[in-house]
Each structure stands twice: as C-alpha cells, then as structure tokens.
Amino acid sequence: xxxxxxxxxxxxxxxxxxxxxxxxxxxxxxxxxxxxxxxxxxxxxxxxxxxxxxxxxxxxxxxxxxxxxxxxxxxxxxxxxxxxxxxxxxxxxxxxxxxxxxxxxxxxxxxxxxxxxxxxxxxxxxxxxxxxxxxxxxxxxxxxxxxxxxxxxxxxxxxxxxxxxxxxxxxxxxxxxxxxxxxxxxxxxxxxxxxxxxxxxxxxxxxxxxxxxxxxxx
Amino acid sequence: xxxxxxxxxxxxxxxxxxxxxxxxxxxxxxxxxxxxxxxxxxxxxxxxxxxxxxxxxxxxxxxxxxxxxxxxxxxxxxxxxxxxxxxxxxxxxxxxxxxxxxxxxxxxxxxxxxxxxxxxxxxxxxxxxxxxxxxxxxxxxxxxxxxxxxxxxxxxxxxxxxxxxxxxxxxxxxxxxxxxxxxxxxxxxxxxxxxx
Numbered sequence: 001x002x003x004x005x006x007x008x009x010x011x012x013x014x015x016x017x018x019x020x021x022x023x024x025x026x027x028x029x030x031x032x033x034x035x036x037x038x039x040x041x042x043x044x045x046x047x048x049x050x051x052x053x054x055x056x057x058x059x060x061x062x063x064x065x066x067x068x069x070x071x072x073x074x075x076x077x078x079x080x081x082x083x084x085x086x087x088x089x090x091x092x093x094x095x096x097x098x099x100x101x102x103x104x105x106x107x108x109x110x111x112x113x114x115x116x117x118x119x120x121x122x123x124x125x126x127x128x129x130x131x132x133x134x135x136x137x138x139x140x141x142x143x144x145x146x147x148x149x150x151x152x153x154x155x156x157x158x159x160x161x162x163x164x165x166x167x168x169x170x171x172x173x174x175x176x177x178x179x180x181x182x183x184x185x186x187x188x189x190x191x192x193x194x195x196x197x198x199x200x201x202x203x204x205x206x207x208x209x210x211x212x213x214x215x216x217x218x
Numbered sequence: 219x220x221x222x223x224x225x226x227x228x229x230x231x232x233x234x235x236x237x238x239x240x241x242x243x244x245x246x247x248x249x250x251x252x253x254x255x256x257x258x259x260x261x262x263x264x265x266x267x268x269x270x271x272x273x274x275x276x277x278x279x280x281x282x283x284x285x286x287x288x289x290x291x292x293x294x295x296x297x298x299x300x301x302x303x304x305x306x307x308x309x310x311x312x313x314x315x316x317x318x319x320x321x322x323x324x325x326x327x328x329x330x331x332x333x334x335x336x337x338x339x340x341x342x343x344x345x346x347x348x349x350x351x352x353x354x355x356x357x358x359x360x361x362x363x364x365x366x367x368x369x370x371x372x373x374x375x376x377x378x379x380x381x382x383x384x385x386x387x388x389x390x391x392x393x394x395x396x397x398x399x400x401x402x403x404x405x406x407x408x409x410x411x412x413x414x
Binding site for chain 2: 052054170176194197
C-alpha cells in the first residue's frame with residue numbers, strides 16, 4: 001500500500017507586510033503622542049465638560065495632591081535656570097552650579113527653601129523618596145506672610161516670564177482650604193484669571209450646554 | 219527563523235558538477251517586525267495621546283482700595299447662593315442672605331441627578347426669566363450665582379459646581395469666601411435636619 005504523498009509546504013511566512021504595518025503604527029504613535037511629563041505625585045483630577053486644551057508653552061503648574069501638599073513647576077528649561085538663579089540670590093540659598101542645573105532639568109519642586117539645597121544635591125532616587133514624605137511648598141492666604149513661599153515662587157517666575165499662564169492641577173480629594181490658599185495667593189498678586197486642569201466628561205443631555213450641539217446636528 | 223530547512227543538507231553530495239550557488243534575495247524580516255512592535259509598545263506606555271483639558275476660571279476682582287459704590291451690586295431676586303459643605307452637600311438659598319431680620323430658607327441638595335443641584339439652578343433660571351418677561355426685572359438682569367465653599371468641602375465639589383455653571387449656561391457667577399452668617403445657616407439647617 002502506498003501512502004498518498006502529502007505535499008510539504010514551506011513554513012516560511014512573508015514578513016514584509018507585517019513589517020510595514022508595524023512601522024506604520026510606530027510612526028503614527030511617534031507623531032501623534034507626546035511624552036508623559038514627569039510628576040512627583042499621583043493626582044486624580046476631577047472631570048468637567050470644558051474642552052479648552054492646555055497650551056504647550058509658558059505654563060506654570062501648581063500641583064496639589066489629595067493631602068493638600070503643593071508642588072510648583074514651570075515648563076521652560078532656560079526660564080527654570082534664571083528662576084533658580086534669582087531665587088538663590090534673593091533668599092541666599094547658596095546653591096552650587098550643579099544644584100542649579102539639577103533644578104533646571106528637574107520637574108515639580110515640593111521642598112521649602114531651607115531644604116532646597118539638600119533636595120537638589122540628592123540622587124534622583126532620594127528625591128523621589130523625599131517627594132513622598134514632604135509637606136510641599138509652604139502656602140498661606142496672604143502674600144505678605146514671609147512663610148508664603150509659593151507666593152515668592154510665583155512672583156519670581158512671573159518676573160522671569162510675564163506671559164506665564166497659571167494652571168492648577170489638584171486632586172479631587174484635596175480639601176478646599178488648600179486650594180483657597182493658592183487662589184488667594186494668586187489674588188494677592190492680582191491674578192484673577194487662571195486655568196484648572198480637569199478630565200473631560202460628556203455633556204449631560206438635555207441641558208443648556210448640550211443645546212448648541214444638538215441644533216447643529218439637526 | 220520561521221523557515222525550516224527541509225532539504226536534509228545532503229543535496230550537494232550526489233551531483234558531480236559544481237554549480238555556482240544562487241543566493242536568495244529574500245531577507246527574513248521577522249526580527250525587524252519584532253523590533254517594530256517592541257518600539258510601538260514602548261511608545262504606547264511612555265507617551266500620552268490627549269493633551270490635558272483645562273477649565274478657565276475668572277475670580278472676582280479684589281482690591282482693598284476699591285470704593286463701595288464701584289462694587290457690583292447683586293439684586294436679591296436674581297441671586298442664588300450655594301454653600302458647599304462636607305460630604306459633597308450643597309446648601310442653597312435664594313437671594314444673598316443680607317437681610318438679617320428675615321433669614322432665607324436654606325435647603326440641601328446633592329450633585330446627583332435628577333433631583334440634584336442642577337434642577338435647583340435650572341428652576342432659578344426659569345424663575346428669573348419669568349420675572350424678566352413680566353417686566354419686574356430689566357432684560358439686562360441675569361441669574362447670578364454666588365458660590366461659597368466651606369472649609370470642609372473638597373476641590374472636586376468646587377470643580378463640579380463651576381462645571382454646573384457652564385452646563386446650565388449661568389454667565390454670571392462668583393466664588394466668594396464664606397461668611398460667618400452662612401456658616402450659621404449651615405449649622406442651623408443641620409440641627410433642624412438632625413431631629414428628623
């Protein structure tokens with residue numbers, strides 16, 4: 001008995017098409033996304049229906065976590081450099097060039113002025129550990145209070161770049177007084193217009209805000 | 219890699235004539251695909267797709283040197299005062315509560331819908347619109363909402379209530395510091411409800 005011959009098929013699969021797809025997707029992701037900014041604390045922002053997109057440049061970011069700790073940051077590296085130079089001179093912190101460089105490439109600062117030197121001299125791991133336990137930048141409702149260090153940060157930053165747009169990114173669980181301190185600090189510097197960073201939520205149907213969209217659809 | 223050599227390797231021994239071996243131009247692209255997908259995975263995990271959304275907020279202009287006459291007056295009949303308090307409660311009353319002899323009726327609402335604070339705002343808006351139509355108020359009068367967050371409210375309440383303003387199309391609203399009188403209203407309402 002002769003067995004019918006089974007044709008031996010090659011197991012080779014042409015990978016060219018697959019490769020094309022992979023690199024197409026890769027180029028899409030590279031162009032359409034941007035790197036996640038480095039953040040010292042996890043913040044869950046509340047949702048709103050606002051669709052205004054945060055501008056790319058000239059941002060001053062005040063982060064408030066669930067416990068009400070305040071972190072301060074601005075975006076531009078060269079402005080960060082001149083900011084830390086001004087603050088160093090003003091408060092007499094005695095920072096070295098290396099420490100100032102660490103500030104300019106770093107992210108949000110949650111250390112009070114008297115701990116800033118030690119914070120900037122530390123390793124990135126030690127800084128991450130510090131951010132978990134720090135009490136944040138000291139704030140107060142009055143800008144004339146010498147303990148209101150956030151007010152001094154805001155003032156120096158705005159001296160360096162008057163175009164800075166102020167954004168508050170706070171956790172939904174943060175208590176109102178901690179936010180109120182920031183708002184009254186801003187009011188003390190005559191800033192009455194600022195942005196709150198929120199997640200996007202759908203506009204509830206049947207309300208005023210949903211009406212223009214509905215009529216446009218018809 | 220994906221190709222299995224099925225020739226057995228002894229094909230050349232039989233033939234006596236030596237032929238120039240024809241090299242295949244086919245390149246195995248499997249490692250390249252692996253690399254591509256590895257990079258895609260990396261980009262998916264380290265980048266963000268959407269830019270953060272923001273909400274613009276204008277606080278009332280505050281200046282110690284401002285004269286009394288220059289400060290904007292709020293009409294009792296167009297005003298709605300919302301007091302944000304603990305456990306995401308909203309205490310609300312109509313008017314601005316300036317008349318000490320006739321305290322306003324303070325009620326409680328929550329952010330849930332329906333039957334929450336949104337209905338209160340919509341009702342108030344309808345009431346003011348009706349007053350404008352009947353001529354009791356001028357056409358320029360708009361519903362004014364005063365938001366007073368208490369110290370035990372959270373940032374989420376604050377954002378939610380400002381969001382309600384844009385949801386319901388309230389153009390005139392202000393975030394003001396809570397006054398001792400308003401705190402008393404909350405305490406009284408709490409005491410009244412505790413008995414029930």
